[in-house]
Each structure stands twice: as structure tokens, then as C-alpha cells.
Amino acid sequence: MIVAEHLVKTYPVAGGSVRALDDVSLTVADGEVFGVVGESGAGKSTLIRTLNLLERPDSGRVLVDGVDLTTLPEAELRRARHRIGMIFQQFNLLSSRTVRENVALPLEVTGVPRAERRRRVDEILDLVGLGDRGESYPTQLSGGQKQRVGIARALAARPSVLLSDEATSALDPATTESILALLRDLNRELGLTVVLITHEMDVVRAVCDSAALLENGRIVETGRVPDLVVTPGSRISRALFPLGERAPEPGRTIVEITFTGLDSGEPVIARLVRDHGLDVSILGARIEALGGRQTGRIRLSLPGSAEQNAAALASLREPGRLVEVVGLADPEAAR
Amino acid sequence: MIDPTDPAFWPRLWQGLLQATGETLVMLVVTGVVTAVLGLLVALVLLATEEDGVFAAPFGSRALGRTINLVLGAIVNVTRSVPFIILMVALIPVSRFLVGSAFSLQGTIVPLSIAAIPFFARIAEIALHEVPPGLVEAGRSIGASPVQLLARVVVPEAVPALIRGFTTTLVTIVNYSAIVTVVGNYGLGSFAYINGYQRYSVIHIIAVVVLLVALVYLLQAVGNRLASRLSHR
Numbered sequence: 001m002i003v004a005e006h007l008v009k010t011y012p013v014a015g016g017s018v019r020a021l022d023d024v025s026l027t028v029a030d031g032e033v034f035g036v037v038g039e040s041g042a043g044k045s046t047l048i049r050t051l052n053l054l055e056r057p058d059s060g061r062v063l064v065d066g067v068d069l070t071t072l073p074e075a076e077l078r079r080a081r082h083r084i085g086m087i088f089q090q091f092n093l094l095s096s097r098t099v100r101e102n103v104a105l106p107l108e109v110t111g112v113p114r115a116e117r118r119r120r121v122d123e124i125l126d127l128v129g130l131g132d133r134g135e136s137y138p139t140q141l142s143g144g145q146k147q148r149v150g151i152a153r154a155l156a157a158r159p160s161v162l163l164s165d166e167a168t169s170a171l172d173p174a175t176t177e178s179i180l181a182l183l184r185d186l187n188r189e190l191g192l193t194v195v196l197i198t199h200e201m202d203v204v205r206a207v208c209d210s211a212a213l214l215e216n217g218r219i220v221e222t223g224r225v226p227d228l229v230v231t232p233g234s235r236i237s238r239a240l241f242p243l244g245e246r247a248p249e250p251g252r253t254i255v256e257i258t259f260t261g262l263d264s265g266e267p268v269i270a271r272l273v274r275d276h277g278l279d280v281s282i283l284g285a286r287i288e289a290l291g292g293r294q295t296g297r298i299r300l301s302l303p304g305s306a307e308q309n310a311a312a313l314a315s316l317r318e319p320g321r322l323v324e325v326v327g328l329a330d331p332e333a334a335r
Numbered sequence: 336m337i338d339p340t341d342p343a344f345w346p347r348l349w350q351g352l353l354q355a356t357g358e359t360l361v362m363l364v365v366t367g368v369v370t371a372v373l374g375l376l377v378a379l380v381l382l383a384t385e386e387d388g389v390f391a392a393p394f395g396s397r398a399l400g401r402t403i404n405l406v407l408g409a410i411v412n413v414t415r416s417v418p419f420i421i422l423m424v425a426l427i428p429v430s431r432f433l434v435g436s437a438f439s440l441q442g443t444i445v446p447l448s449i450a451a452i453p454f455f456a457r458i459a460e461i462a463l464h465e466v467p468p469g470l471v472e473a474g475r476s477i478g479a480s481p482v483q484l485l486a487r488v489v490v491p492e493a494v495p496a497l498i499r500g501f502t503t504t505l506v507t508i509v510n511y512s513a514i515v516t517v518v519g520n521y522g523l524g525s526f527a528y529i530n531g532y533q534r535y536s537v538i539h540i541i542a543v544v545v546l547l548v549a550l551v552y553l554l555q556a557v558g559n560r561l562a563s564r565l566s567h568r
Contacts, residue, residue: 054475054476078478078479079478081478082477084476085476085477086476088469088472088473090467090469092469092472092473093473094470094488094492095492095566095568096492096565097491105474105479105487106478108487109477109478109479109480109483109487138567139568153473154476157477157478163476
């Protein structure tokens with residue numbers, strides 16, 4: 001388990017200082033994939049680099065498996081880092097070393113004997129699907145292959161945690177998908193806890209169990225993805241289901257209904273039309289598989305104000321289903 | 336005045352050239368080895384004790400790191416600013432102390448090395464600086480110690496650039512080695528100066544220049560070849 005408590009980090013800039021992390025706390029459960037999303041400059045990179053103390057926070061604590069990294073002496077901190085792998089946007093592979101030698105680096109650092117090193121490198125290269133590229137140099141590999149080497153290197157010393165610093169941001173969509181699938185597999189097969197930062201919601205959709213939204217160095221929203229989806233007003237949820245801009249529609253109420261699981265089959269629209277006699281129009285809809293569950297959101301436009309539609313909307317509310325009025329009818333125009 | 340029509344002229348020329356070339360090579364090789372080791376060491380200390388270096392705060396003290404960096408940097412700068420001919424004269428007592436005699440072939444190694452070490456140190460420092468910071472970060476993330484970071488990440492990644500820089504340094508040592516004429520008649524530079532300038536033999540000068548050009552070309556070719564063979568960027 002990873003627990004960050006009240007992390008604060010400021011950087012000096014010309015004419016003052018900037019707060020990259022402003023009282024950030026978060027908890028990552030064992031074996032989950034936790035995504036931190038946010039725009040560039042939100043402090044994501046600082047946050048993830050604080051989790052293995054590549055960046056030392058001004059105040060606050062970082063506990064990995066119960067050990068407070070911020071109080072460890074240098075040598076013990078280095079030992080703790082053997083338990084925390086990290087992968088990078090730019091891969092950061094050593095150009096002077098072959099794939100095998102890159103992957104062996106953490107094992108050399110920890111003093112693993114040569115024969116065992118060789119065995120472990122073979123094993124981990126097979127795991128990431130690069131069993132036949134061991135003697136290549138990084139320049140001879142594609143971006144996706146380089147990131148696979150990065151992952152193999154990060155996992156060589158059998159860490160329990162993997163930190164991913166925008167690991168797919170330099171990759172094309174198809175490669176991104178395959179790398180995310182690999183991370184998902186490793187998470188499941190090895191029970192690996194993964195913390196990743198990203199600016200791509202696709203990454204959250206594809207692999208994250210939990211997510212946090214970072215803005216100006218603060219966590220403004222956090223939770224398990226299935227919960228966030230049915231949390232009213234969740235910005236992460238909104239980003240997961242981009243339904244486009246809401247065009248102003250005078251005299252109508254705009255409603256978004258989120259279905260989790262497969263109750264999407266329920267005739268919600270039919271019910272609105274039949275039971276409430278409403279003239280419903282569909283403005284947008286999207287279905288995503290989140291954590292293996294079909295989840296959908298639909299945006300409807302109903303005639304009249306929210307009050308006039310209150311009864312109809314109430315009849316739709318059910319556990320596991322979120323009904324949100326996102327656009328209110330303009331009372332002037334309704335007259 | 337040397338007479339080129341003298342039957343002994345050519346045999347003497349070849350004989351002299353051979354010996355002078357040997358002496359130049361001795362100066363070059365010994366100074367080169369000393370410079371490679373100590374110059375790289377100085378560069379590593381300069382790099383490591385920088386603000387964000389891996390030994391920015393040796394024994395937990397940034398003040399110590401900053402002091403080491405400033406003092407070493409100053410020594411390098413001062414040594415680099417003194418003209419070699421002056422440096423050599425100034426170092427006569429040091430050579431005597433270190434190798435017993437200032438006016439001997441081994442005595443020339445001291446000033447040559449002391450001039451070449453800071454020269455190479457600056458070039459090596461630039462080469463080490465060119466290693467992407469992300470690689471050092473990756474090394475730190477796997478729990479590498481400062482020494483491991485330097486030995487397993489920074490230096491190996493800088494090897495091609497270090498070789499190119501060292502090649503430049505060797506050419507500079509060849510250049511400096513002509514000036515040892517001040518302390519004695521050693522090497523190709525002295526041979527050309529004494530026989531060509533002081534005894535008016537243009538042939539001697541031409542012969543030495545041809546040899547030196549060939550030597551520099553050879554060094555550069557080997558350096559380039561080696562650097563590109565070891566570069567996998």
C-alpha cells in the first residue's frame with residue numbers, strides 16, 4: 001500500500017515560488033492500478049517523483065508498505081527503491097547497453113550473482129514479449145519495444161510497486177494499447193500495484209481501478225472509477241464520457257443518465273415517452289468498458305423545466321444509475 | 336649550418352628522426368595515460384559536486400561540495416590560463432621533486448601532464464554533462480548509489496564523447512611536446528627547432544612537419560573510428 005500524506009513541494013521561480021504540490025494526500029491500495037490525471041503543469045510529474053523520493057517533498061510523508069520513505073537514511077532509501085520500479089515517457093534506456101544489459105542493471109546494483117542475473121533477465125524479457133531482442137541496442141527498437149524494455153528493467157528486481165511517468169505519451173495509439181494491456185496483465189499476474197500519471201483519459205478507461213484529478217497541485221477529486229462514474233458532478237466521470245459541448249436549448253431540460261453494468265438494456269427512453277408522455281430527444285451517448293464493466297452515459301433533452309420533469313426523472317433514479325440535470329430550461333424562453 | 340650534401344646527412348637525419356619520434360611517443364603515451372585517468376577524475380569530481388550532482392553534499396554538507404567544486408574549478412582555470420612555456424619553467428622544482436630531474440625525458444612528463452589534465456578535465460566535463468539527466472534519474476529510481484550512477488550510467492554513456500575529447504587532448508599534447516625544447520632536446524619539436532631553426536636545415540623542418548601531420552591524422556582517425564564504433568545512439 002502507498003500512502004501519501006499532506007505532501008507540499010514548492011519550486012523557486014523568478015520573482016517568487018510555485019507550489020507544485022499543495023497538501024496532496026492519497027492512498028493506493030495493494031494490487032490496484034491508480035491513475036493520476038491532470039493537465040500539464042498540474043504537478044503530476046512532481047507527485048509521482050515524490051512517491052519514490054526522486055523529489056523530496058518540503059513537508060509531508062510517503063509510506064510504502066508502512067515504511068516512511070522521508071525519514072530513511074540514503075542507503076536505506078536506495079534499498080527501498082529496489083521495491084519500487086519506475087518507467088518513463090522517454091524510456092531512459094542506456095544507449096551504451098544492450099537490451100539484456102539494460103534489464104540487468106537493477107540486478108547489478110543489488111548485487112545479484114551473474115548466473116542468477118542471466119536467468120532473471122531471460123525470464124523477464126519473455127514476460128514482456130522481448131525474448132528474442134536481448135542482444136539489440138535500444139536505438140534498434142521501436143518506441144513500444146523500448147517501453148517494454150523499460151518495463152522489464154523496472155520489474156527486474158521484483159518490486160511490488162510500479163510507477164509510470166506518462167509511459168505511453170510518446171507512443172502511437174495502437175502501441176499505447178498494447179503497453180497498457182501489458183501493464184494490466186502484469187498487475188493481475190504479479191499482483192503489482194501500479195501508480196501512473198497521464199493526461200490521456202483513454203489510459204484511465206483502459207486500466208485504472210482508481211483515479212485522482214490533480215489541479216494546480218491539489219487533488220480535487222479521487223475515488224474508485226466505478227464510484228466516480230456515478231458520483232454527481234464528477235469531473236473525472238465527465239472526462240471519461242465526453243459527450244461534447246451542450247448547445248443551449250431554450251425551454252428544455254438537459255439530462256444525463258449514467259448506467260453501470262448492463263441495465264443499459266432497460267427501456268428508459270421508452271418509459272419516458274410512454275409513461276410520462278415526454279418528447280425526448282437524444283443529444284449524445286457513449287458506452288465504455290470500465291474495469292471490464294459496460295458503462296454508458298446518455299444525454300437527453302426533455303421539454304419543459306426541471307420542476308416540470310421532476311416526477312419523470314425521479315422514476316428513473318435507481319441504485320447504480322446516475323441521473324443528473326446538467327442544463328436547466330430558461331424560464332423566460334419557456335413561456 | 337648543416338650541409339645536405341654531406342654523405343652523412345641523410346643517415347643522420349633518419350637516425351635523428353627515429354629517436355625524436357620515439358621520444359615524442361614516450362611523452363605522448365605516458366602523458367596521455369596520466370591525463371586520461373586524472374583528467375577524468377577531476378571532471379567527475381567537478382560534475383558530482385555541482386548543485387544537482389550525485390555528490391552535491393558529501394558527508395551531508397552542501398557547503399563542502401560547493402567548496403570542493405569552487406576550489407577544483409579555480410585550479411583548473413588558473414592552470415589553463417598560464418601559457419605552457421611559462422608553466423613549464425614554473426614547474427621545474429615540481430618536476431625535480433616528483434621524478435628527480437626536470438631536464439630529462441621523464442622530467443617533461445610533469446609539466447605536460449599538469450597542462451593536459453585540466454584541458455582534458457574541461458572537455459570530459461562537457462562530455463559527461465551531455466548524458467541525458469533522465470538516465471541518471473532512471474539509475475536513481477532503481478536504487479543505484481552515487482558511485483554506481485557514475486560508474487555504470489554516466490561514464491559508460493559518455494564514452495564516445497570522452498574518446499573524441501581525449502583525441503583532441505592528445506593532439507594538444509603533441510603540440511605542447513614541442514615546447515619541452517626549453518628544458519632539453521627531446522622529441523620531434525626539439526629536433527626541428529634545433530636542426531631546422533638554429534642550424535638552418537629546411538629539410539629537417541619539412542621532415543618533422545610531415546611526421547607530425549601524419550601522427551595527428553593517425554590519432555584523429557583512430558579516435559573517430561573508436562568513438563563511432565562504441566556509440567550506439
